[in-house]
Amino acid sequence: MKITGVKVTHVNVPLDAPFWWTAGLYGGASKSIVEVETDAGVVGLGEAPWWHFGEVIKAEIAPALIGADPLDIADCESRCVPPWQITANTGENASSVAFGSVELALWDIRGKVQGEPLYKMLGGAVRKDIPFSEYFAFRPEQGGAGGEMTPEAIVDYCLRMREEHGSTIFEGKLIMGDPALEIRTVRMLREALGEGPQIKLDSNMQWSLTAARWILREIEPYNIRNYEDPVATFEEMAALRQHSRIPFSTHVPDLRRAVALGAPDTFVCNFAALGGLSKTLKFIAACEAMGKGFWCYSNDLGIMTAAYLHVTAATQWITEASQSLFRWQVGDVIRDGPFRQVNNTVRVPEGPGLGVELDPAAMKKWATHFTEHGPMGHFHDPGRAGRYRRLPLN
CATH class of the missing domain: 3.20.20.120 (Enolase-like C-terminal domain)
Incomplete structure (x- = not known):
């Protein structure tokens, strides 16, 4: 089995009301949803913690994984992530988080192939x-x-x-x-x-x-x-x-x-x-x-x-x-x-792999929200519009 493609979709999912955190008002999440496709028709699902990492996946991780065996996670990682001792000292650790988002999909594929839930x-x-x-x-x-x-x-x-x-x-x-x-x-x-x-x-x-x-x-x-x-x-x-x-x-x-x-x-x-x-x-x-x-x-x-x-x-x-x-x-x-x-x-879900499936209508809805509104902001302070808060607050 070989990886034939890695699809990345940016989505917004707002909260019903924003909440105050230290940096301002937090209104929701902007994530990247990852679909790792294989020549066997098995698709694994992953999720990046912030949409910026989805851009790293598209530019760096996806090209490196084409043709790789999705069950050989160590090989996949060696294609995508430099040694941590170097990246920790250079600030170039985005590839580690981006691959971590994709690696979740590789585990999902493994579970689907074996017919077993991840746990x-x-x-x-x-x-x-x-x-x-x-x-x-x-x-x-x-x-x-x-x-x-x-x-x-x-x-x-x-x-x-x-x-x-x-x-x-x-x-x-x-x-x-x-x-x-x-x-x-x-x-x-x-x-x-x-x-x-x-x-x-x-x-x-x-x-x-x-x-x-x-x-x-x-x-x-x-x-x-x-x-x-x-x-x-x-x-x-x-x-x-x-x-x-x-x-x-x-x-x-x-x-x-x-x-x-x-x-x-x-x-x-x-x-x-x-x-x-x-x-x-x-x-x-x-x-x-x-x-x-x-x-x-x-x-x-x-x-x-x-x-x-x-x-x-x-x-x-x-x-x-x-x-x-x-x-x-x-x-x-x-x-x-x-x-x-x-x-x-x-x-805990009992289906194979992660045990969850994408909802196509929801994906379309929240991807459209991202396209039309841009990523969700987490740093807006109505009392100081256009300026970031500084810590500590007290």
């Missing part, structure tokens, strides 16, 4: 109901959605998610640059939800070390399960650890520094950003050996999310709920998407 190829399932958090944030109203711009509204939203969907794991961004507002919201959430539900926070590095010390001291009594990137560096997180028992997580996959400094405690990553599924499995194994946690990223579409489901199903070490923005996504590119958790979990 079985990874050794079998230790769980099949995969936990995901519900998400909350300050969100301006848009088209009847959102409108949670006060602590009271965020509390009401979380209570409604518990009532309607059985959600008891909540993660959120309380990013308005006001430490007192965050402290008040956390207190109100814990009082309303009671002792049992999990509360996780994600600051996107908005706080200075001084502000973070104050916030963590005030919210520690409310049993915070995890705080992601409260400050900008591992060194600052290590300094925070002297003042707080709250665990920290990060999107920055630097395991050596985390072990050396003692913080953060957990990595939250996209598989393509780690270089693909094969490298992700090695990274998770290294985290286990070093006593560091791992769970999966949010705001990916159904193809990457399916990979999260399979890997979590097959990996004993991933025990915490991964992030999700499922409830806010207005669409997807897969049939029956987007995934939606019920009682905190999503069932």
Whole structure:
């Protein structure tokens, strides 16, 4: 079997309402959907974390893979990715992420050829109901959605998610640059939800070390399960650890520094950003050996999310709920998407490979959205139009 083509389609999938994060308003995702075609008629699906990487795939990865054996992933990688020791020092690591997006499709092909779901190829399932958090944030109203711009509204939203969907794991961004507002919201959430539900926070590095010390001291009594990137560096997180028992997580996959400094405690990553599924499995194994946690990223579409489901199903070490923005996504590119958790979990697909199929009508709709509107922006601040925010916010 040989690779005959690699098709890349840019898509936008907006959220029902934008949410505030450290860099501005976040309105949705712009992804590249990858279809690796073979002379046997088997097509594998992949997903790039941002559309820029789709351009790298078209220009560099796709030409290199024509004629390759899709089951020989090591050979495919050697055609596409320079040695990491070099690219890490030159900033030329886009090829690693781009190939990681395609490598997902190669695993999908392997599963379809073998007639097995991905989790079985990874050794079998230790769980099949995969936990995901519900998400909350300050969100301006848009088209009847959102409108949670006060602590009271965020509390009401979380209570409604518990009532309607059985959600008891909540993660959120309380990013308005006001430490007192965050402290008040956390207190109100814990009082309303009671002792049992999990509360996780994600600051996107908005706080200075001084502000973070104050916030963590005030919210520690409310049993915070995890705080992601409260400050900008591992060194600052290590300094925070002297003042707080709250665990920290990060999107920055630097395991050596985390072990050396003692913080953060957990990595939250996209598989393509780690270089693909094969490298992700090695990274998770290294985290286990070093006593560091791992769970999966949010705001990916159904193809990457399916990979999260399979890997979590097959990996004993991933025990915490991964992030999700499922409830806010207005669409997807897969049939029956987007995934939606019920009682905190999503069932791992049982079909061959990733177990998901593209929805042609949805693909056309969201590709047209990208063509007509361009990529989704993540850095718009209505109060400072045309200028990027600077950190920390406080």
